[in-house]
Each structure stands twice: as C-alpha cells, then as structure tokens.
Amino acid sequence: MTVKNMVQLITYPDSLGGNLKSLNSLLQKYFLDIFKGGVHILPPFPSSGDRGFAPLTYLEIEPKFGTWEDIKTIGKSFDVMVDLMVNHISRQSEYFQDFLKKGRESKYIDLFITLDKLWKDGKPLKEDIDKMFLRRALPYSTFKIEKTGNVEMVWTTFGKTDPSEQIDIDINSSITRELLTQLFMNFSENNVKIVRLDAVGYVIKKLGTSCFFVEPEIYEFLDWIKEVANSLGIELLPEVHSHYSIQYKLSEKGFWIYDFILPYSILEALINKSSEKLNQYIKTRPHKQFTMLDCHDGIPVKPDMDGIIDTKEARKLVEICLERGANLSLILSQQHKAEDGFDVHQIRGSYYSMLNCDDEAYLAARAIQFFVPGIPQVYYVGLLAGENDYEAVKATGEGREINRHNYSIEEVEQALEKDVVKRLLRLIKFRNEYPAFDGEFKIIESKRDEIIMKWTKDNKECTLIVDLKTYKSIINYVDESENNVQFKI
Template sequence: LKTLNNVLLKYFSDIFEGGIHILPPFPSSGDRGFAPLTYLEIEPSFGTWEDIKAIGENFDILVDLMVNHISKKSKYFQDFIKKGRNSEYADLFITLDKIWEDGKPKQEDIEKMFLRRKLPYSTFTVEETGEEEKVWTTFGKTDPSEQIDLYIKSQKAKDLLKEFFMNFKKQNVKIVRLDAVGYVIKKLGTSCFFVEPEIYDFLDWIKELADSLEIELLPEVHSHYSIQYKLADHGFWIYDFILPYTILDTLINKSSEKLCEYLKVRPKKQFTMLDCHDGIPVKPDMDDLIDTKEARKLVDVCVERGSNLSLILSEEHKAEDGFDVHQIRCSYYSVLNCDDDAYLAARAIQFFTPGIPQVYYVGALAGENDTENVKKTGEGREINRHNFSIEEIEQSLKKDVVQRLLKLIKFRNEYDAFNGEFKVLDCAK
C-alpha cells in the first residue's frame, strides 16, 4: 500500500481525480482477496489502515465488501466448525435447515438455482461433536468452499456488517462496493439470484446504514440489464456492464448501430468500465441484447486473440442454443489486437459516455494478456491480474499508447463540456 501511494503520487496525482478503487486489501484465504477473514484489519504483507488513510489524503477511496460471504478461515466460521450449533456465531451462517425444513437438499430446487459451483453447499465436520454440517456456499473452487455465505436475515449478520461499516467510516472510506450482493437472498423456488422484493429490503437496510455514515454504495450485480435499471430506479449507482461488450462489438464488427441505440436509452447514474479483475460480462448481462450466433463469432475472435472464457454451469441459465459464455477474460488492449488507435477509441467512447469512468490498472498501463500467470496458477482470471514491478510501470508509462491515454483521461477530468447535457445524434452505421 505504501508503494501504491508512492506510485499514485509520482505518476498519477493529476489523473485519478475521482478516487481509487483498492481491490480487497484485507486478510484473505483465497480468490485473490475475495475470501476475506475480516474487514477490521489490513493484510500485514500489504500494510496497515494508516497506509489506506495516507492514500485517502489525496484520493477518495473505494473498497469492496463481500456482503454475501466470508472466509472459511475467519474467526467466526472457525468457532462454528469447533462448536457447531453451540457457537455464538452459528446464526451468521446458513445451515441447510434454514432453507429446507428437514435440512435435506432437494435436487428439483437446486436445478432452478443460478449456480456458481456444482452444488450450492459444502459439508464440514464439527470438531467437538463429530457431526456433519452442510452450510450454504455460493462461490468457491475448492470443496469444501473457502467462501461461506452469511445469513443476512439474522441480527448477528446485520451487527457484523454494521461493525465493518463503522470501521470503514473511521478509516475515511468514501465508497463501498457491495460485491456479490445479488446472491444474498436464498429462497426456494427461485434462482436464488436477485430475489425480488426481498433484495430491496436488504438494500434499503444497508443504504440507510451507509447514508448515516456518509458512505456511498455501489451494488455489484451481474444480471439481466433490466435488474440494473431497477437498481438505478431505486437511486443506487450501478455499473454499466453492457458498455464493455458493446464497445468491443462496435470495434471488431465495425458497426456503431447497436452502440448508438444503447447510448440513447441507458441510465446516466452509472460507473463505466471496460476491464476489471474478472472479465468482460456476456451472460446474463447481455441477455436479450445480443444474437447468440453473432456473439459466438465475437467470442471466437476474442479466443483467437488469447482470451479465455468463464462459463455458466446451470443448464437452465444457458441460452436455448447452448450459448454459455459468462465472461470473456482478457486484457482489453490484447482483445483489440494491441491496436493503439482501436484501444484509444474504446477509451474515448467510454469517457464520453455519461457516468463515472473507471480505468483498471492493467488497462491504464495498456497491459497485455498474462498467459504465463494463467498457466502457472491454473486460474483463468489471472490473465488480467498482472503484478507490475516499479520498473514495468515506468516502462509502460513511456509507451505512446499510455501517454495518449493519460492525455485523454486529463481531458475527461478537466473539460467543462462533460458537465453538460449528453445527446446522441443520428448517425450512419
């Protein structure tokens, strides 16, 4: 974190005026920070809360809160594994009797769910009794999972989230991204994803808490675009997960028709992005906006250019013709064939689109696909998670494409017209 602050002050002090999104700096047992043990401490190998505060002196800070889950190695779950139902933290977690009365999972219910792993639960053995406990685990590549879902209906979970928010306030955090918030409600007979109206009860509760602490919220929901628009109608900032694919389609297929149509109707209160630590959203974000035959062709081009894919597991949530691409994982510079002009055109479209533009660190340095790290770790998302040395940062900053990008960012930050009215004119394809 000290190095990050030095790099920001030395090279980017007049670039990221809107703030810095620091991906999870908390102690974590997996998923590159997304299986946090706690939000009350910073991972010692990264630094301390004092380092975060130091960055906060010059930049507004955005951090993630995984509202859906916490690490298997957290003190809370470790106590549960030791004592089972006698643990003071037992009500933080979703034992299966909180879903099915007899505690026995039913396949017909599971088939309706939007699954992120083959089964939505993991089995653990309680140390003191030797009994098996099945608890809900939406995410996780291991079995049992590293990421244990929180029972957000319980007062215990609400008190814990409140404690985390109070600490964020104390540490001068300005924005909190609600990671995986779409999965917090578990209800039989549904997909267990963005379950209405219950999801709004939770969002209203957490918004009231955040408002009382003067913290902005940014819900992260990968879903059908209509759900994003409902969040916008409820007054939340949302992510524009449609723009990255639409810009990619525009530049690869050389037609602006879909882009212009989209820009005319999209909500304006959005964070825009092209790239991130996961991938370019496809399904379900682009459902009903793309033709799957055309999408397959676009995906094939991306794979030819070195991308790898995240796929949807549950049959029910694939397209009728079997199209199952969840995300295209790549560096945005690489997926545009490392073409400087195409990349800058993509960024220009992003910056001219109303909202708050975010630029991922790999994108800011026009980084390429890190295929070596994918091979080394076996994790497809590592393709766009390169660890830059100071020397690599300095080399990247000398590249013509990066210098042009920095000029474009300054223009977006400083030019008065961006506070004006946005209008899309009719134009040729």
C-alpha cells in the same frame, strides 16, 4: 459524500509496486491529476482465496500489503473505494472456525446459513436446487464439527474447492447486521468513501426461486444497508451481474449501478466497425452508472447481455477474442444457457489484447467510454495498455490471471513511456477537467461506421467523432477563449 464525476483507478493493493505504500507513492508521483475520481482498491484484507475475495476479516489489512494507516493516507488525496463481500466470508475466519469447533453451540451459529434454515429437515431437494442460478455444482458444503462429530451442511454460493473457502452469511440475522454495521463504521474511520457491495445479488436465499436477486426481499436489505452507509457519509455501489433489466430496477431506486453492457458493446462496435447496436444502447441506458472496459474478472456476456446480443454474432466475436489469446468463463446451470447452447459468462483477457494491441482502436474504446455518461473506471492493466499474461495463467491454472499482471515500480515507469499510455493519460485529463461533462449529453445521428457523441454546458461543448474504419478519434471542443479547438486523441 458525492461521487466525483471524474476518472477512477481500479487496482489490487499489490499490483502497482507490490504494496499499498508503493501504490500511494506511484499515485502521488504520476497520477495525482489523473485519478481525481478516486481509487478502487480491490480487497486488501487477509484472505484465504480468490485473490482477496474470501476475506477472513475486514477489520485488518493483509500485513504484506500494509495497514489501515496506508489506506487512510491514500484517502487523503483520493476517494477510496473498497469491496464488501456482503454475501460471504472466509472459511478461515474466526467466526466460521468457532462454528467448526462448537457447531450449534457457537456464538456465531446465526451468522451462517445451515440448511435447516431452508429445508426443515436440513436435507436439500434437487427440484429446488434445479431452479437456482448456480456458481458451483451444489450451493452448499459439508463440514464435520470438532466437538460433537456432527455433520453440518452450510450454504456456499461460490468457491472452486469442496468444501468451499467462501461461506455465505445470513443477512437476516441480527448478528450479521451488527457485524456489517461495525465494518461500515471501521471503513468510515479509515477514509473509505465508497463501498462496492460485491455479490449482493446472491444474499437472499428463498426456495422456489433462482436465489438470485430475489424481489422484494433484496430491496429490503439494500434499503437497510444504504441507511447504514448514508449515516456514515459512504456511497454504495451494488455489484450485480445479471440481465440488464435488474440493474435498471436498482437505478430506478436511486442506486449507483455498474454498466456491464458497455465493455462488450464497445468491443463489438470496434471489431464489427458498426455503431448501430452501441448507439441504440447508449440512447436508452440510465446515466447514473460506473463505466468500465476491463476489470479483474472479464468482459461480461451472459447473463448481462441476454436480450441484447444475437448468439450467432456473439460466437463470432468470442472466436476473434480467443484467436487473440483470451480465455472464457462459462455458465454452469443448464437452464441459464442460451437455447442454442451458447454459454459464455465472461471473456477473459486484457482489453488492449482483445483489440489486437491496436493503439488507435484502444484509444477509441477509451474515448467512447469516457464520453458515455457515468463515472469512468480504468483498470490498472488497461491504464498501462497491458497485454495478456499467459505465464500467470500457466503458473496458477486460473484463467482470470490473464489480466491480473503485477507490475513492479520499474515496469510501471516503463509502461508510462509508451505512446499509447501517454495519449491515454492526456485523454483522462481532458475527461477530468473539461466542464461540459457535467452538462447535457446526446448521441448525434451518424453513419454506421462512425460514432458521434456530444456534451454541452453553458458556452462549453465537446464532440467526440470516432471513425470505425480507421479507429481515428478526434474531439472538437470550445476552449477557455471560446475558440474551436481540435484534440486528436
């Protein structure tokens, strides 16, 4: 399997039309030549929380979304990517439910991390926990076993409830590796071509460390899972939110990585009307990346941007986004906040809204994304130039719902009539079809208030020029007849 160097869609299974059949029908009708790079379907599995990210099983599809047949059908026309929450599984899964009933006698006991696997007496020490990169107040949950009445503490990295809905799995145990192998075989049988390893940075638990991306153990696991995927013709995309240097290590080992630096960097360049920092970054980043502007979470800030951003400048940018309706996800661990207390983990909102619903600025952002080397992904809300969904936040109390609007088929068709969306689709087609994007890339030195990027292959070349004062963007390119043509985005 080779990842296609074309634009991909990211969507929930029910966000475009309500289910997988409607998604496929919209894809077939409007987007066959748009998402030639494939479709990333966010978790379509039965789940007990976190909008699919607390899966009960990967062997079934949530009935209200459809069946594996529907995924298979989409896979006939598009390379399908799905998520594997390689760090955890749902508390409601048959595996953990069996453990809750039988405790240490459960056949699934080794699937989970009881605290005695780390502390001999099973009692957690504060000095160890203080070193960890925490995603909740404590990295474990307490459960009472039905059969014995015993209390068991198990590792839970994520989860807003106590006890958590997301139970960590022990990737070192043979039962876990057998399960993961079975899941990959099922993916392969159902036309899945790419698997995103969600939360893979948290899989190694080792006392005395942050329990995040623990080296070298993380590479041992990744090498093992890559071997399983390769044997089935599946590509892997590890998802790691961390300091960019960690991403670069993964890249050096030949893995695809996510460019979590780009969304903030493009936003900053457009809002501050300066290409200086963005150009510096683009010159040094690895090319083997998936690029994005928006997603189901938010724009990464800390720890992804540590060492790149000035926190005083970042505060100003965050304030502008908040004025435009965004909300924030904050860092919990005191030791992972900046020295001056800056603690923004992600800025949450639609990218279009963060750019003040300015069509030119938004199209400039997409043009920059598409010209930066990598596989561009477009989130479904961004595809339709969607705005902040305040009602969804109010109704659910979940800040991330601001950028997770579910579109009916009618709403999709209405959005496709918007000028900004029509222009974006034209731009995506150009990115998919112009041959120079498989060639050589370079940043052209420019004035501070413009961005110039160029791709060349044989006798084809295209140059993007973005004026940061006006946000007007043009592409100069050589067409089939070797004429110089200008494409005003």
